[in-house]
Amino acid sequence: MKYLTEYRDGEKAIRLAEEIGRIVTKPWAIMEVCGGQTHSIIRNGIDQILPKKIEMIHGPGCPVCVTPLEMIDKALAIASRPEVIFCSFGDMLRVPGSKDDLFKIKGRGGDVRVVYSPLDAVQIARKNPDREVVFLAIGFETTAPANAMAVKVAKDQGINNFSALVSHVLVPPAIEAIMTAPGNRVNAFLAAGHVCCVTGFEEYPKLCEQHDIPIVITGFEPLDLLEGIRRTVIQLENGEAFVENAYQRVVSEAGNLAAQAVLDEVFEVTDRAWRGIGVIPRSGWRLSKAYRDFDAELKFSVSDITTCESELCRAGEVLKGTLKPNECEAFGKECTPRNPLGATMVSSEGACAAYYNYGRFVQLETSSSAL
Amino acid sequence: MTTDTNRQVAQQDAPQGIDFDSLSCPVPLQDYPHIILGHGGGGKLSSELIEHIFLPAFENKHLAGLGDSTVFDVQSGRMAFSTDSYVVQPLFFPGGSIADLAVNGTVNDLSMSGAKPLYLSAGFILEEGFPVAKLKRIADDMGAAAKKAGVAIITGDTKVVERGHGDGCYINTAGVGVVPTGVDINPTMARPGDAVLVSGSLGDHGMAVMSVREGLEFEAQIESDSAPLNEMVATMLNACSDIHVLRDPTRGGLAASLNEIAASSNCGIVIDEKSLPINSTVQSACEILGLDPLLVANEGKLVCIVPEASAANVLEAMKKIPHGANAAKIGTIVSDHPSMVIAKTSIGASRVITIPIGEQLPRIC
Numbered sequence: 001m002k003y004l005t006e007y008r009d010g011e012k013a014i015r016l017a018e019e020i021g022r023i024v025t026k027p028w029a030i031m032e033v034c035g036g037q038t039h040s041i042i043r044n045g046i047d048q049i050l051p052k053k054i055e056m057i058h059g060p061g062c063p064v065c066v067t068p069l070e071m072i073d074k075a076l077a078i079a080s081r082p083e084v085i086f087c088s089f090g091d092m093l094r095v096p097g098s099k100d101d102l103f104k105i106k107g108r109g110g111d112v113r114v115v116y117s118p119l120d121a122v123q124i125a126r127k128n129p130d131r132e133v134v135f136l137a138i139g140f141e142t143t144a145p146a147n148a149m150a151v152k153v154a155k156d157q158g159i160n161n162f163s164a165l166v167s168h169v170l171v172p173p174a175i176e177a178i179m180t181a182p183g184n185r186v187n188a189f190l191a192a193g194h195v196c197c198v199t200g201f202e203e204y205p206k207l208c209e210q211h212d213i214p215i216v217i218t219g220f221e222p223l224d225l226l227e228g229i230r231r232t233v234i235q236l237e238n239g240e241a242f243v244e245n246a247y248q249r250v251v252s253e254a255g256n257l258a259a260q261a262v263l264d265e266v267f268e269v270t271d272r273a274w275r276g277i278g279v280i281p282r283s284g285w286r287l288s289k290a291y292r293d294f295d296a297e298l299k300f301s302v303s304d305i306t307t308c309e310s311e312l313c314r315a316g317e318v319l320k321g322t323l324k325p326n327e328c329e330a331f332g333k334e335c336t337p338r339n340p341l342g343a344t345m346v347s348s349e350g351a352c353a354a355y356y357n358y359g360r361f362v363q364l365e366t367s368s369s370a371l
Numbered sequence: 372m373t374t375d376t377n378r379q380v381a382q383q384d385a386p387q388g389i390d391f392d393s394l395s396c397p398v399p400l401q402d403y404p405h406i407i408l409g410h411g412g413g414g415k416l417s418s419e420l421i422e423h424i425f426l427p428a429f430e431n432k433h434l435a436g437l438g439d440s441t442v443f444d445v446q447s448g449r450m451a452f453s454t455d456s457y458v459v460q461p462l463f464f465p466g467g468s469i470a471d472l473a474v475n476g477t478v479n480d481l482s483m484s485g486a487k488p489l490y491l492s493a494g495f496i497l498e499e500g501f502p503v504a505k506l507k508r509i510a511d512d513m514g515a516a517a518k519k520a521g522v523a524i525i526t527g528d529t530k531v532v533e534r535g536h537g538d539g540c541y542i543n544t545a546g547v548g549v550v551p552t553g554v555d556i557n558p559t560m561a562r563p564g565d566a567v568l569v570s571g572s573l574g575d576h577g578m579a580v581m582s583v584r585e586g587l588e589f590e591a592q593i594e595s596d597s598a599p600l601n602e603m604v605a606t607m608l609n610a611c612s613d614i615h616v617l618r619d620p621t622r623g624g625l626a627a628s629l630n631e632i633a634a635s636s637n638c639g640i641v642i643d644e645k646s647l648p649i650n651s652t653v654q655s656a657c658e659i660l661g662l663d664p665l666l667v668a669n670e671g672k673l674v675c676i677v678p679e680a681s682a683a684n685v686l687e688a689m690k691k692i693p694h695g696a697n698a699a700k701i702g703t704i705v706s707d708h709p710s711m712v713i714a715k716t717s718i719g720a721s722r723v724i725t726i727p728i729g730e731q732l733p734r735i736c
Contacts, residue, residue: 042722
């Protein structure tokens with residue numbers, strides 16, 4: 001597969017890791033923002049071949065993990081209605097709300113469907129004019145253009161039985177929130193390549209300047225990630241802090257202008273609550289005035305939802321990088337992928353789920369080497 | 372006039388390539404081009420289904436009496452017995468159909484204990500309104516699959532449920548087979564040092580079904596690998612009678628099978644990701660959807676645990692069978708980390724291969 005296999009070359013990866021080992025002299029904490037990057041780091045074992053001085057902190061970039069509980073409960077309330085066909089990406093189905101998840105609603109007779117594209121949900125609405133079709137539009141800047149396009153298509157074609165439950169979140173305000181959070185330990189960021197593919201990276205230089213942190217735009221394959229880390233470590237060791245694009249085959253400074261035009265038309269910036277973190281000002285998108293008729297929150301009046309988060313779950317600290325998943329008292333005991341207390345244990349991109357699988361092996365290695 | 376109209380409907384519903392007129396059914400079967408409740412009622416309509424659809428398709432001497440049960444001779448020794456139900460949608464997909472799965476699935480389950488499969492049963496649960504032409508195609512395909520696998524379908528049953536209470540056509544098959552003397556294959560037998568072999572590319576069936584079900588189009592069409600494995604197992608047993616474990620990695624894919632073997636044998640398994648045979652189109656489709664090919668279903672593949680000293684011989688035997696051409700050694704049984712499956716990644720690190728909680732869910736991004 002062109003553009004994939006050549007970035008998975010094991011020998012080159014080990015050489016890059018060795019080069020990073022020659023450069024690094026001090027301990028550094030680097031946060032990869034995107035859940036896709038976390039997934040790739042864990043899946044390929046990249047953290048296992050990095051020098052011990054480099055600590056990877058898994059950031060809040062898993063859209064499943066940061067979607068607020070209130071929004072999940074709203075989704076569950078809407079999906080339970082008999083007139084609704086509720087469409088979602090697959091990995092939202094097991095995310096726990098206060099009481100249920102979408103799988104349980106489906107089991108009780110709710111019409112919950114997994115779609116691969118938001119435009120599929122518009123198609124379902126077109127074919128079922130007597131039903132209300134609701135799409136759960138979550139995610140970062142990466143998934144937003146297709147979601148915006150679905151709403152635009154529905155409006156343009158007069159498909160009024162389609163609506164979207166929107167909970168989009170934005171990366172730059174999250175970086176800002178992490179850098180100003182008490183106890184922050186992050187020295188540098190790997191920015192999410194696919195987010196920058198849409199947005200470009202004109203917003204990043206001021207973050208570097210304000211917080212004196214390197215930000216390196218990084219891809220998702222092993223060599224992409226290692227090259228991003230290498231460039232980050234060079235900046236850190238040299239005391240530099242600027243934006244670098246280590247994912248040039250996909251990302252340009254201006255980003256995808258056509259996608260940005262649709263986003264500007266359909267969405268507007270709003271304050272947004274992040275699960276486990278709290279409200280971050282101007283950190284999300286909601287439907288703009290021209291598209292309010294397609295807002296499922298307004299259509300179904302689900303504003304009086306009261307939520308109930310697990311008291312044991314410390315996912316918020318995990319998402320901010322101040323707590324390792326295995327340092328949480330509930331980790332692997334009350335909270336497992338089978339019975340997740342928080343969303344970070346659900347998604348394959350969630351730091352807790354990744355640690356649960358990989359961490360079992362690490363503990364085993366540690367205990368056997370201690371014998 | 373009514374008949375003509377019904378025929379037109381039937382022709383529209385019929386899968387491509389099926390000529391409804393070629394059905395050699397006398398009246399009244401052609402008056403009912405769609406299944407009605409009466410076809411499961413045990414009366415004349417039921418008899419006509421048997422006579423005109425199932426008997427010609429499954430043709431064998433055991434069916435001649437049409438008794439409540441079929442009697443056959445048994446040999447002394449050990450027998451294997453297995454059952455499975457098939458509820459796949461769509462019923463027809465690239466590389467196969469529910470009919471192939473229903474025959475090959477049970478043949479393969481029997482083969483995984485080293486048994487030579489002999490006889491199958493076939494139970495149909497049909498939804499009112501299901502096109503008779505489709506049923507005929509399914510029955511014919513089952514007959515052809517049975518012939519190819521060298522087994523006979525010797526008993527069966529049909530029930531019809533009201534419209535809306537089923538999904539067209541469900542099939543259950545059960546089967547019996549004879550285990551050759553001296554063969555003792557079961558999931559507890561893996562031993563440290565054994566080699567882990569697979570018979571070919573992984574994930575083909577699951578991605579073929581998903582591509583049709585979800586209307587996904589890839590550069591090249593992905594075809595199901597549905598195939599009977601009894602011939603391959605017989606050839607492997609000829610090469611080495613001391614095969615320790617066989618599994619067909621269907622639902623849950625290779626990951627589920629390896630985890631079950633590791634748990635049953637209380638051993639660890641280490642596999643090398645670079646050695647896994649995966650079709651590049653399947654790999655691409657999995658990348659797009661955020662799926663792990665190790666968790667995707669196969670319907671004509673097996674996992675074999677065999678003493679390392681015999682691995683080369685068994686691998687050679689597998690490769691002699693056409694659908695074993697891409698067979699490969701993928702790993703080793705170890706005494707470390709019992710019940711756990713570890714993959715060596717392409718960059719030389721390790722990851723744990725786990726069983727999914729339920730169905731694998733496509734990732735958002």
